[in-house]
Amino acid sequence: MSTQSNEAGMVLLEVEFTGGLELLFSNQRKHKISLPGSDEKGQPATAAFLVRYLCENLMKDTRKEMFVMDGTVRPGILVLINDADWELEGGDLYELKENDNFFFISTLHGG
Amino acid sequence: MSTQSNEAGMVLLEVEFTGGLELLFSNQRKHKISLPGSDEKGQPATAAFLVRYLCENLMKDTRKEMFVMDGTVRPGILVLINDADWELEGGDLYELKENDNFFFISTLHGG
Amino acid sequence: DQDSRPSYRQSKYQKYGRQMCMPEIGFDGQIKLTKSKVLIVGLGGLGCPAAGYLARAGVGTLGLVDGDTVETSNLHRQTLYLEEDVGQSKVLTAYGRLRQMNSRIHYERYDYRLTPEKAPKLFDQYDVILDCTDRQSSRYFISDAAVVTRKPLVHASALGTMGQFMVLNNPPSLIDGNAHQGPCYRCIFPKPMRPENSRSCAEAGVLGPVVGVMGIVMAMEAIKLITQPNSTPWYMIYNAYSKEPFKMLNLNRKNQNCVACSEKCTITRELLESGSLDYDEFCGGRINYDVL
Amino acid sequence: DQDSRPSYRQSKYQKYGRQMCMPEIGFDGQIKLTKSKVLIVGLGGLGCPAAGYLARAGVGTLGLVDGDTVETSNLHRQTLYLEEDVGQSKVLTAYGRLRQMNSRIHYERYDYRLTPEKAPKLFDQYDVILDCTDRQSSRYFISDAAVVTRKPLVHASALGTMGQFMVLNNPPSLIDGNAHQGPCYRCIFPKPMRPENSRSCAEAGVLGPVVGVMGIVMAMEAIKLITQPNSTPWYMIYNAYSKEPFKMLNLNRKNQNCVACSEKCTITRELLESGSLDYDEFCGGRINYDVL
Ligand SMILES: [Zn+2]
Ligand SMILES: [Zn+2]
Numbered sequence: 052m053s054t055q056s057n058e059a060g061m062v063l064l065e066v067e068f069t070g071g072l073e074l075l076f077s078n079q080r081k082h083k084i085s086l087p088g089s090d091e092k093g094q095p096a097t098a099a100f101l102v103r104y105l106c107e108n109l110m111k112d113t114r115k116e117m118f119v120m121d122g123t124v125r126p127g128i129l130v131l132i133n134d135a136d137w138e139l140e141g142g143d144l145y146e147l148k149e150n151d152n153f154f155f156i157s158t159l160h161g162g
Numbered sequence: 163m164s165t166q167s168n169e170a171g172m173v174l175l176e177v178e179f180t181g182g183l184e185l186l187f188s189n190q191r192k193h194k195i196s197l198p199g200s201d202e203k204g205q206p207a208t209a210a211f212l213v214r215y216l217c218e219n220l221m222k223d224t225r226k227e228m229f230v231m232d233g234t235v236r237p238g239i240l241v242l243i244n245d246a247d248w249e250l251e252g253g254d255l256y257e258l259k260e261n262d263n264f265f266f267i268s269t270l271h272g273g
Numbered sequence: 274d275q276d277s278r279p280s281y282r283q284s285k286y287q288k289y290g291r292q293m294c295m296p297e298i299g300f301d302g303q304i305k306l307t308k309s310k311v312l313i314v315g316l317g318g319l320g321c322p323a324a325g326y327l328a329r330a331g332v333g334t335l336g337l338v339d340g341d342t343v344e345t346s347n348l349h350r351q352t353l354y355l356e357e358d359v360g361q362s363k364v365l366t367a368y369g370r371l372r373q374m375n376s377r378i379h380y381e382r383y384d385y386r387l388t389p390e391k392a393p394k395l396f397d398q399y400d401v402i403l404d405c406t407d408r409q410s411s412r413y414f415i416s417d418a419a420v421v422t423r424k425p426l427v428h429a430s431a432l433g434t435m436g437q438f439m440v441l442n443n444p445p446s447l448i449d450g451n452a453h454q455g456p457c458y459r460c461i462f463p464k465p466m467r468p469e470n471s472r473s474c475a476e477a478g479v480l481g482p483v484v485g486v487m488g489i490v491m492a493m494e495a496i497k498l499i500t501q502p503n504s505t506p507w508y509m510i511y512n513a514y515s516k517e518p519f520k521m522l523n524l525n526r527k528n529q530n531c532v533a534c535s536e537k538c539t540i541t542r543e544l545l546e547s548g549s550l551d552y553d554e555f556c557g558g559r560i561n562y563d564v565l
Numbered sequence: 566d567q568d569s570r571p572s573y574r575q576s577k578y579q580k581y582g583r584q585m586c587m588p589e590i591g592f593d594g595q596i597k598l599t600k601s602k603v604l605i606v607g608l609g610g611l612g613c614p615a616a617g618y619l620a621r622a623g624v625g626t627l628g629l630v631d632g633d634t635v636e637t638s639n640l641h642r643q644t645l646y647l648e649e650d651v652g653q654s655k656v657l658t659a660y661g662r663l664r665q666m667n668s669r670i671h672y673e674r675y676d677y678r679l680t681p682e683k684a685p686k687l688f689d690q691y692d693v694i695l696d697c698t699d700r701q702s703s704r705y706f707i708s709d710a711a712v713v714t715r716k717p718l719v720h721a722s723a724l725g726t727m728g729q730f731m732v733l734n735n736p737p738s739l740i741d742g743n744a745h746q747g748p749c750y751r752c753i754f755p756k757p758m759r760p761e762n763s764r765s766c767a768e769a770g771v772l773g774p775v776v777g778v779m780g781i782v783m784a785m786e787a788i789k790l791i792t793q794p795n796s797t798p799w800y801m802i803y804n805a806y807s808k809e810p811f812k813m814l815n816l817n818r819k820n821q822n823c824v825a826c827s828e829k830c831t832i833t834r835e836l837l838e839s840g841s842l843d844y845d846e847f848c849g850g851r852i853n854y855d856v857l
Contacts (some may be wrong), residue, residue: 069804070727072763080807117762127758135815136753149738158754160697160763161724161771162610180512182472183433191515228470238466246523248460267510269462271564272432272474273319273407285639294770295725297806322614326774330640343577347664349621352644355665373647374640405645433587478586482618482785486778489614493774493805505808513785514589516797518810 061085062096062147066105070157072128075112078155082109087146099123099143101153129156172196173207173258177216181268183239186223193220199258209241210234210254212264239269289331298331302500308560309499312336313386314415316363318350318474318484319429320405320493324354326492328371332499334379335341335371336399339363340386350481387411390548391417401495404428405488407474409465410552414545416458420446420534421542425502427494428458431484433477435511438490439524440506443498447535460528465556466499480503571768580669581623594792595623595778601791603840604628604691606679606707608655610642610776611721612697613781617645617782620663624791626671627663628691632678642773662790679703682840684710693787696720697780699765700755706837708750712738712826713834719786722775724803725769730782731816732798738826747798752820752855757848775805 066082073080088099099122106119116125123143124130130137131154134143137145173189177193184191197219217230224248227236232257235241241248242265248256285303286293293303309332313320316339342372343351343358343366353367364384371380383395387406392414396402397433402424405417419426425443429436443455490509497504508522533540544550577595578585585595588695601624605612608631625639635643635650635658645659656676663672675687679698684706688694694716697705704720710717717735721728782801789796800814825832836842 069802070729070771088796107759122746125762126756127754127762129753131814134813137819139815143857144594154570156729157762158727158758159722159724159727160699160701160704161722161769162607162609162697162776163445181437182433182477215391227494236466236468236470237464238462240522240524242522245521247526250523250526257453268470269428269436269466270432270435270437271407271409271412271471272430273315273317273405289641290640291767291770292772294768295772296728298772305808322777325644326629326642326777330773331641346582349581349623351582352621352666356668357665371651374644376648434589437785451573455666474583476586478583480584480587480589480590480718480779480785480788481622482788485618485781486785489774489777489781490810493772493778495775496772497806501806504806507768507808507810509811514789514793514796516799517813518799519801521809521811 060088062088062149062151064101064147065150065152067152067154068102069155070159072118072155075110075114075117076105077111084109084148094145096135096146097143098130098141098147098153099149101147111140117125124155127158129158131156132156163220164217171199173199173260173262173263175212175258176263177212177220178263178265180266181270183266183268184227186221186225186228187216188222195220197258207256207258209243209248209252209256209258209264215256235266238268241245242267274534285331292330298496298500302355305499306331306333306496307552308333309401310336310399310497311401311403311495312396312405312413314338315349315405315407316353316367317341317347317405317407318331318431318479318481319488320403321351321353322485322488323403323405323492323495324367325374325491327376327495328375328380329373330492330496331378332495334381334399336363336381336383336395337367337371338383338385338387338395339367340384344384346475350479350484352485381499384548387415388548389414389418389545389550389552393422393542393545396422399424401498402426403491403495404472405491408556409471410556412458413465413556414550414552416441417533417540417545417550420457420538421540421545423500425455427491427498429487429491429525431479431487432472432474432485434480436483436487436510436511438487438494438507438509440494440508442534443506444503454534455526456527457531457534458527460526460531460532461524463528463531468557480513484510486511568826578619578621578658584622590788590792591854597791597812598623598625598788600625601693602626602628602691603693603695603787603791604688604701605631605695605697606630606657607697607699608643608645609633609639609697609699610723610771611780612695612771612781613645613659614777615644615697615784615787617657617666617693618781619787620667620670620672621817622784622788622789623667623670626673627689628673629656629659629663630675630677630679630687631638631659632676633710642771642776644777671855679707681706681710681837681838681842681844683855684748685714685838688714690717691716694718695783695787697783700848701760701763702848704750705757705848706842706844707823708733709832709837709842712749712830713832713837717747717790718750720778721783722772723765723779726772726775727804728775728779729787730779730801730803732786732790734826735798736795738834746826749826751825752818752823753816755820755823760849764850772805775803778803 715737
């Protein structure tokens with residue numbers, strides 16, 4: 052199975068940050084991004100590749116540990132792919148599809 | 163432009179009733195229905211045709227005036243086609259598409 | 274400027290600090306709240322929680338309108354009233370309770386049922402109107418009065434296990450005739466529902482938390498309209514027993530032939546105030562339903 | 566059966582008629598409510614409105630747990646407290662106020678901060694648990710205690726302009742090992758957030774109506790769990806300043822390796838009650854990160 056990318060080999064995604072994570076991404080909640088359909092090794096781009104890509108290209112804040120830890124999103128962040136928990140979709144291994152919506156939300160504890 | 167129907171010439175729709183309207187339709191909120199892609203005159207099936215069809219085929223309650231008046235849905239009922247007000251989609255004249263979601267809701271005044 | 278004195282800032286921070294430290298509110302937002310005037314029409318299941326949260330948030334003036342007295346059957350959802358209040362005026366009881374929540378804001382009491390004649394002069398004195406009433410006829414005249422007085426209108430209703438929410442007339446109509454004006458109630462419901470199709474809370478019942486959620490969302494929207502006046506109108510239905518209880522709707526259409534808010538409008542302030550518009554007749558198709 | 570005496574029915578109808586006349590509640594539902602026991606852990610911005618609506622709806626027993634006293638900065642969102650209550654015990658103040666709302670139901674007061682050791686014995690006495698606390702460590706041990714006592718858990722949280730809502734452990738885990746059991750808090754958040762990534766209400770602030778909406782939705786869910794125990798768990802986030810404020814999420818996944826609720830679980834009732842599980846340590850990211 053190969054990643055669904057467009058003619059230019061790029062995948063267009065909508066990425067959304069909330070629950071405080073938007074502060075790490077120029078205080079902007081919604082981003083339209085276009086990233087390569089294949090990862091560094093020529094494999095189809097996965098959710099793990101997206102997380103690395105966001106960290107290196109979209110995140111201006113230097114506190115990377117606020118977003119990633121041990122090579123994946125840090126504990127306390129839920130990732131939803133098209134409104135469903137990414138664990139239901141394969142987690143890190145999920146292959147990106149054109150127009151996917153990725154929703155990153157940091158959990159809250161206040162009451 | 164012709165109505166998007168499937169091979170058998172039928173259109174499959176999801177129809178939802180709420181705000182008390184479900185009481186007129188066997189007290190069931192969601193219905194999957196399949197209706198002809200063309201109306202009585204061979205024209206592409208429209209929202210107006212759907213409303214007639216629902217009244218004649220799906221509604222068991224005899225109080226038709228609780229749902230239709232003067233050939234269209236009665237005042238106080240909002241019709242949403244795929245979550246948008248049907249007036250934004252052409253109202254009565256909207257041509258049915260396979261898998262459309264029609265949402266009928268009777269407005270409330272309580273407080 | 275006395276608003277910027279350190280002691281003033283400090284007292285505000287003690288009381289409202291938990292909302293002032295957010296970027297969406299901040300010190301400026303709190304000052305806007307302090308200077309704002311919000312009118313709540315109807316102190317039932319919607320108006321009670323809306324009034325409570327707005328008083329606690331520190332709006333400047335809270336106007337309270339209702340002509341009813343508290344009944345036992347109100348208590349499950351009308352959160353400003355206690356068992357001991359049965360039989361008392363809703364407005365006066367609510368006033369006493371709200372003052373205990375926040376004694377530093379100003380309250381205006383209107384212990385009567387609002388009429389189309391009185392509405393425009395009353396709305397003139399406020400920045401945001403909350404329609405917390407429970408009859409179709411009042412839904413129409415409150416919308417009309419909001420249009421002629423150019424006030425944003427927060428509208429909600431509830432019945433059974435269901436609620437509806439709309440932000441109407443925002444930005445207000447008739448200011449400059451531009452395309453950005455939000456729809457009014459008549460844009461969305463040009464014709465009233467016939468009374469035999471309408472069920473009341475007394476007939477169909479209503480769950481306390483359902484109408485409570487709607488009332489608090491109204492308070493939240495009033496705070497948004499005061500602190501961020503250019504926010505987009507939105508529409509929501511809440512179906513408590515559904516698998517997806519909250520549903521957002523796109524109803525944002527202005528009716529270019531609307532009798533209340535379009536360029537072709539026929540409903541004017543003068544007509545409203547003259548008392549010649551019979552809203553009960555309009556909604557009920559009957560004569561002399563009540564003395565409006 | 567004394568429940569079916571006409572006089573009993575009549576007195577219920579007067580007080581709760583507006584909710585009993587709905588098919589979702591009815592007379593049977595009201596009797597279920599009357600016999601139900603609901604525990605509210607935390608009487609802050611979530612617990613206050615949740616307790617108020619549940620008392621008014623007529624649950625049988627309402628348990629109230631909190632060790633704090635009322636502060637001025639609580640008043641904008643903690644709706645059971647008045648200005649005059651600053652400095653008083655939250656549980657005792659709430660009890661007095663709730664009794665004025667509905668004197669006919671039973672209240673239990675727990676005027677202390679809940680600990681993992683005490684939680685299981687307390688939860689045993691209730692049908693539904695509401696987690697209205699405000700710390701990550703309590704979120705974990707309340708979930709664990711709900712799992713070991715097999716109680717459905719209604720969970721919500723709020724910060725800034727945002728709220729989260731989840732129904733956890735419903736149907737309760739470990740009853741029959743079937744696939745229909747709902748996830749627990751650890752299924753969704755197996756590892757805690759490090760404290761430097763977590764902001765509190767004191768730092769980030771919270772809007773009164775935001776936490777209020779979440780608290781009322783919790784009360785509604787408790788009523789649903791009592792009257793329709795087989796309803797589907799659901800998940801929601803509320804973003805007050807967003808263009809689509811309510812968003813439903815699909816988080817319904819049970820972790821087959823969950824240390825709390827799977828067949829491989831290592832957290833037991835005995836461990837919890839022994840006090841040997843240090844949840845503050847677990848959430849603090851210090852030593853022995855994964856002992857649990
Ligand atoms: Zn209009
Ligand atoms: Zn679990």
